[in-house]
Amino acid sequence: MGMLGGAAKGSFERLSGGDEEFEAYYSPLHAIIQRHNLQGLDLDIEEAVPLSTPTRLLSRLRADFGPSFILTLAPVATALLPDPAYPTPPRPALFMTPTTRTPNPLHPTLPHLSGFSYPALEVSDAGRLISWYNTQFYCGWGDAGSTVWYDAIVAAGWPPSKVVLGVVTNPGNGAGYIDLVKFRNVCSVLRARYEGLGGFGGVMGWEYFNAGGGEQRGAIAEVAGAADGPAGWVQGLGNVLRAVRPPSGSVRAGETGAAGFGQAPALPVPPVPWPGEDVERLIVIGFSRQEAVAALNATDGNVEMAAGLLFER
Template sequence: PRLLAYVQTFRRYQDTNQFSLLPMISNPTQITHVYLSSLHINSDPNAITLNDNNPNNSVFSTVWQEAAQLQSKGVKVLYMMGGAAAGSYPRLCSGPSNTITYYKALYYELKYHKLDGIDLDIEEKVAYTCPLALLQRLAKDFGSSFITTMSPVASELQPSGYGLGGFSYKTLDSKATSSTKPNGKLINWFNPQFYNGWGDASTVNGYNAIVKNGYAANRVAFNLLAAQNDGGSGWKPIATYQKVIATLQANYGSKFGGTNGWEYWDAGRNDNMSEPWKWVGTL
């Protein structure tokens, strides 16, 4: 199964110094994918930012050097785009001329930094045709090996369908098909958020509900809070996560879609772990 990590805060919580991504590969964590978060499409299409800075700002120089080293060891490095900051998706779906302008900026950013894929975290209301068009364009321009994932809140993949995006993921997934990508789907897999009141990571029930709702287990990663401060609610001790994950692995075997943690910088802080890679490895 996949082992994924979101990296948004690029510093240590203990002393604010920038940390290294390399312990994830120099230690036996079994990490498979790292998401660099969060990419934002701003009103000026030439002013894309990774959090608050241009991705080419010197503050990220070490990040890109280390990302290349992760990739050389077989770890996939992706962007996560969107999240709580609004605007990226309406801009990418704002009409023919604007859409092309904003998409070109995203296209060249993905190309320049040699990303292996992108995670679409839509936390603002758009029509399903918005992510559908984006998924189709990415598949056309980057090919079948480019990874496209989505990170809805867990309830959006459950029968209620209630969440933040304002569209039906069932409708989107039924239309986002491909003859060349795994499972015939444009969306390789989902990272549903089991926290902040949208899902309960202390039980297998929410995950099972998603699978029963028609999403294959190998397309559903169990997305958890890595520390209390990383979300409003829903963090659980790692012993709880381990118990739930063990049950999911027993139930689904090799078809289990893996685990993910938001976010890396202070992962394990509340489990008395001194370094975030230890939490990832334990998970």
């Protein structure tokens, strides 16, 4: 698979224009997919674009490359969570079927990076084209150290089979690294908890080449029976994720299941890669925590530049 977007801001802005502009920028993307015989594409939309941008692109990719071409997105975790600052609106009758889990497209989500509503995308025709969401639970956008954030997303109506738990595989890759022993336990709990709801969506790691670099020497071999390094990190998780029966794991206090539709519970504050006082300086001038973290991420932690970026929006 390939990936489009991420830190390459402007990728999706250029695919948001009229038909002529869209074709001008879509054509080289199409050529790259063909040249390298890619089996799918992950859309990491980290810039504000309208809903029409991903729906048009998803539809075009499906039309051009067929039903076997894998289409995924990579939202931050807050993009899948309803904002508790807004009252919960009634779910549209169209999306209240007893056999299909969907988020409420009328409930605004917490601040995130993409601009459009992911619940609205999921319930649209284009949502049926999406195989799964490589959800980022790191860099201040979520927390994979317990099941609470993932449970809240499922409680908001998302099918767990489409929500992949995205983590950093090395402390150097961003804030929110979880050591392998603890993370294996989280995955064990999620596998057991959501077996009856279509299954846990699995794990995405950013990145592979330095995975496991945050573990003490020999720690991976101790829990996974494998060598240290990327292959060992993957095998250590694979032993849990590919077990014939989901391991039970252990659930700490407060990590209760969340199978029903409803309002997301109060969430623990996720770790961020910047000093807390820098985040607070942006919050006190009127921005949300998520907006502050996003601006600091975009400016490599420069508070003045982050404030300027926020005021320009």
